Amino acid sequence: MSNQEQQLLQTLRAHVGEQATAVVARDPVNLPTIRNWCDAIGDTNPVYTEVDESDIEAPAAMLDVWTMAGNIPRSYDPNDPRNKVFALLNKAGYRTVVGANTKEIYCRPLRLGELLTGKMTLIDVSDLKTTGLGCGYFVSTLTEFTNQQGELVGSWEFRTFSFKPRERSSKGSKDRQPVPEHLQVRPRPGKMQETEFFWDGCDQGELRIQQCNGCERLAHPPVVRCPECGSYDLGHRAASGKATLHAFVEPVHPPMPFMQYPYICGVVELEEGTRLITNIVHCAPEQVEIGMPLELVFQQPDPDLTLPMFRPAVPSINKTTLNFDDLQEGQTLPLYPIDVTTNLVVGGAIATRDFEDIHHEVAAAKRAGLKDVFMNVLTTNGICARYVSEWAGPDARVKEIDIRLGAPNVVGDTMTLSATLVSKQRVDGKGRVTLNLRVANSMGNHVTGTVTLEFPTQAAAGGSL
């Protein structure tokens, strides 16, 4: 590191330990804000909205929401050590800032009427680091939340990366042979008069399977005579879209210029009892296994080509809480694909009181180099909490979310959540479970990290009798 950089680091680190002016929430924990958040995130746990007001708990992942400034002109806090550090970094050329890690610890569920105060401290500035994005400094803050009695209810550690973007090299692209035009898009299906119903169905969002009007036998690919009863009177029916994976292959070589790698070819078995060849999408090759439940999703790999494809079926919500004793280390949670829609991104941003323009204004997102608005961290946090909670059941509580932030969740993409149970133990008569979490989208990992859940145990249930 140069002398200049060492001096910079010294100046930056001089602010470590400084505290910003405490922020008191504008409103106490309240039901309308909770409802709004649950609507936006899609969390339906009844304990947030459906029980007697005295029993209502605020979703743990809302911890930061209460003290967010909201859409009001921010007054500059002269004491804010992070602002000071960012100003110094900006001056030194480290002008781009991205979120790197977020770790939230929830001491206990919040109740209606609690008024939170957040106190942020600058806790660390890293050495000069070089990452895939460029070189720069990681800046960490810790915000501790207390209620009106001064009781610590949770904390939020946030790590950002201020960097000089790396110069992109265009080396190598010159040597490559240009891909002929006809191989830049997928081969178009050679449609026939007899199979038009299938492709018409695709255009209308319906997967059509040929069915004999005589004996009702299904056939795919379509036939001209029923192999069962011999009838030539053939119609079709719409498939429900529910299927399981019968077999799959990950083709890797030779390269298909029109495919996005990696990709999976699958033979899926439809609920109706016939099979078709398709692509399995919205999950990584290593997450694919024979027998996995799938759901239909129409995709447009090229603008004028609509193909029926399949992805992991959205798991159902566990209405009863899993028994802690039944949980096994190493077990995996079902994959959960969620489409990143404008509704989800904008709704999530506003419900978490994040009014940064990049989360609701396409032009602003484009200025930031992305093709559409993208999800804010608090929405991601909320969806991660919802994912593990829907698996665990209504009585399990999220205690900690510790994640590393990666590829942005841009509108039009699909985020797929997955998790593995890595440890379970009893703490103070309750069951603690740690899950390794991964949320992936088409650009890579959106987040990776851990979530800790607390389960009621038999002993605790016995005690309340």
Next chain:
Amino acid sequence: MPRNSLHDIAIIATHNTRQARRLEGENDMSLIMEAIRGVIAQAGIKATDIDGVNVNTPVWGLSPREASQLLGTQPRWVGNDFMGIAAVMEAAGAIATGQAEMVLVGSAQAGEYGGGGAVAPWTRPTHEFVESYGLYTAAEFAFSAQRHMHLYGTKQEALAEVAATVRNNGARHPLASCYGKDPITADDVLASRMVASPFHLLDCCLTSEGGAALLITTAERARDLDVDPIYILGAGTDRQGLSYTRAPVWDTYGAIGQRAAKRAYGQAGMGPGDIDVCEFYDPFSFEIIRQFETFGFCDLGEGGDFVMDGNIGLDGKFPIVTNGGLMSFGHAGTVQMLQKVIAAVEQLAGRVPDALKVPGAEVAMATNGGSAALFCDVMILGREQLQ
């Protein structure tokens, strides 16, 4: 056992050209002419003795009808252009019904793949319900292999053992594309790059150039010639649809070829235990395992163990693909299917390098096609004519 007119038919001459990834200076016309002249010389006949022809040259684009003019003769009978066991059966049928007496079957291909020599990736460009999903031949065959591994616990090592065995045979055949290559082990197969899970590069056939031909006639005519006739003992076909168009999954198409084998066994009055040489179709390593099960050499699901138990080497009970097959001998156009019959004939007639000889081989089985191709043809050949 009922007498079958197939039993009066013999293959009296075979010729393979040199096979290679690329045969510089050759085209399919030069190769087919070499093969034709080779069989004529071997049989000691005149070109004008040939009165039936089934020859094609895919790159030149000559159909059998057009190619029949190559000899400058006027054949009485012309076959269809589907090569391999089906072509030999068709010719045998024509001879048995008196439409021809001496039939030439052959094919050659060169120049199709240019200099690249890679596996042709878009082998099936016109299949409505598969083509848009990034599938190709290796991937379609892999479905079946993967399902078998899932159901029966078949191991990658078993597939690799097959590939290593076949390739080591080809490395010792002077005409093979891979002649002279160093011996490999199953570990080398597993260490080769992945193509389409579970197939590594060395689990897959190659693409190459080359040609071959054979002559078929009556057993009676064969006796008048100075040749080593090899007799057709039984044959059968199994066709289940247009290749590469359907989900080629194990439980639907895994047993493809069973009907063909049953018919062939029935005609020959034989079972798997009577087979001395297995010139099975080897587009991908798993297909050998599948065929051992499908043809009754072992029980369903036990093919993996079967190939690991020392059965398939040249000194084993059921030596496989003794010329190196599609993986290392040659895989040119459709002639590679005919070369399965030729491999069986040459092994029985003793026209193979000493290093590849299966001592005392009396009966051989040749096969074409596999599960993703949705067809599988079987032919049993023997040194002795069935009486």
